[in-house]
Amino acid sequence: MTAALVIQVTQHLLSCEDLIHQGWIIEGIPETRELARALQEKGIIPRHIVVLHAEDTVLIERNLGKRVDVFTGEVYHTTFDWPSDDMVVRNLKAPEGISEVETTRRLLKYHRNFPGILQSYEKPMKLINADQPCADVFSQVLTHVQAPPRTSAPFSPRIILCGPPGCGKSLQAVLLSKKYGIINVCCGQLLREAVANETKLGELIKPFLNEGWPVTDNLVIKVLMDRLNRLDCHIRGWVLHGFPRDEDQAKLMRNVGIAPNRVFFLNLTMEAILERLAYRAVDPVTGERYHTLYNPAPSKKAFYRLLTHPKDVEEHVKTKVEMYFRLAGDMKELFEDAVSINADQDPQTVFEYIESYVVNPLPSSPTWKRRKPTLVIVRDNL
Template sequence: MDDTLKPLKVPPQMSYYADKHNLSYLMQSLVASLVTSQPDDPISHLIDLLKSSNMSIPRVVLLGPPAVGKHTLARHLSVQLEAVHVTTETLLPDQSELSTLSEQGFAELLVQLVQQRLKQPDCVHQGWILVGIPQTRLQALLLQQAGIIPEHVVLLVAPTNVLLTRNQRRSVDLQTDSNRTSIRSADDIIAGHQERGGLSEEQLLAKLQLFHCEVTGLRSAYRHILKVIDGNQLDTVIYLQALAFIQTHHHFRTPRILLMGPPGSGKSHQAKLLSEKYKMTDVCCSRLLRSVAANGSGLGAEIQQYLENEQSVPDSLVLQAVEQRLSQVDCSSRGWVLHGFPYNLHQARNLRGFQHQPNRVFFLEVTDDVCLERTTLRRTDRVSGERYHTVTRPPQTAVQNRLQAAPDDSAEVMRERLERYRAESAGLQSVFPDAFRIDAAQKSHNVFEALERRLNTN
């Protein structure tokens, strides 16, 4: 076999070092700068770049239909991030002759103007926020070809009736020539959706139709760095969601995530969401032990004895099973999210000695009362295997008689499990002092957003 065709195996220690020092992000940034800037002296360019403080400057694109609030959001983000606010109007103050240009001609002109603007010292050193640019997939592709690649793209969306209502509420102060709209937030961070005004209902509907024709292409062009935000929320909520997203960075290459928390904290559900979005391997310790027990190996036979007798599997066997699983190709190449392990101090210390250590550790924090409510009210359909909750996800009448509660979900068993976790939690936290703590009493999607924010930060 040709040696060049053999799969390359990188020692785990190298991967751990690279993750610890964000080398993947550093190399990506350096190469991207070389390709887009194409300096005559690449070495000097890289040295200057490493010496500069602008490697993590904001490079943001804000998109959305007219009247959705993107210009107001951009102004406030620009103040917070100290980034330059760039719009089509600032690039093209006189748009009287644009109607004579073809779509290709206008796109090329716009990209040329954007290139010139972003090369100015303020954009180079402070970063930039492009608002409403690009407007079409063609413009997006031309921007990419020109080396203008944002790190974050925010797409604001809102129902048509909401946009029409906002447009009707706008008024123009004849003395100051500034646009105003109603203020929906009690917070002073954002004083209303202030945007360009003056569109008739027919003009707005025409622009909305054009936007809807192009938005699918724009989503596709920026799908890996895109966040869609509901523009029909309080202004502060929109602002904080956008700011939290923009302040995240995709620093690590292969995620190795450890989720810990009491039973009922939502570890399995959040692991499922993370594995689905980031294509990482979901490693549940209890499922893993059952899988190993069924595979016919020597280790599996030992584990099977304990499972059959409903006894706890010894730490030594659990550690072997987990370490073998994390060493497999899918985990090393795609990353993993581990939950249900470790559940005592001995296991935690041994995990720290694994070659494949976690690079993100989270404690999902929630009270015992919430855990009991979540678990003791769970029910499973014996026929479909579908899980329900009598309060948060009640079943249909047709399946009521098929539901049953798992023995481990009884209040007595859950209280014992919670007591064991609380007794071990201080030791677990001492092994992972840099772990993130997440309020898991929130709604599931809020917990997931909190995990994502910390997943992509230093």
């Protein structure tokens, strides 16, 4: 079976409603680094990865003893799991491809591909010795799956990044998420996912996105609460950007119990914003993104075919930025302990400033009164 067919079949199976709600287990896939990467590109990313390992001699011995019931498909073993029913014994047959030579060939292929598969996943794999009773192996796998994910963050951060378009909120959220395992919550992405998944809220949100209108605050807050109340956000913390945009939205968050413990305002002048956004363009042939000043097209031919996204047109950018400056002032007053950072510098320098405030102890007098969080436990996908 080709890699493309494997991906197609896997996508089809994982789109079933029961798997979406109950979770799934994939066994034996991926077999190569290339297939692992291709699955990730399609959004098939497991939360837990378990590797069952044993000595090659043990695996060869196990394989040689396999027998299959030709009628039921049940697998038995001449040493470990021999049926007591003589009728079943008469139906057993050695499956193809289990000879010592064939098993050794498959093991060599596995050992050759495993390092690449290991490098394809950022999450650490749980190595479990399979040369022990099945009940013990299962117990260790279950313990690993049920254990809460670890985070390197000093506490459970609840971070909000505010700032005008082009200030680098998305980039800083990605950097925080990668280093500390914090859940990256992009408000705009949540709305688009709700529409793509055809949820009830998504059907209500869809007309707004199609017409280019702002989604009403009551719909946004429902989508946001659903995401922030999931177990991973409670355990690992979250960094939110794209919401709130004004004082009313900030008050609405407070009223529903969404209380950040770190708020950052990334400040940038109108001139700097226009310099960052109005000179962006994309090559419609290659899909590559360029910037007239910082990352120009490599050739004249590529330069002349560059296109500017309508949202990056100078007049459109000015309108959005002016609206932000008009509304953000009142919001800053609501977050008295918010930290203002000059975003007109190297992104890594901005990240180091944010990081220094994130790792410090919580302020003694937080802006928002702490409330008991409402916890909605969502079943963890396997």
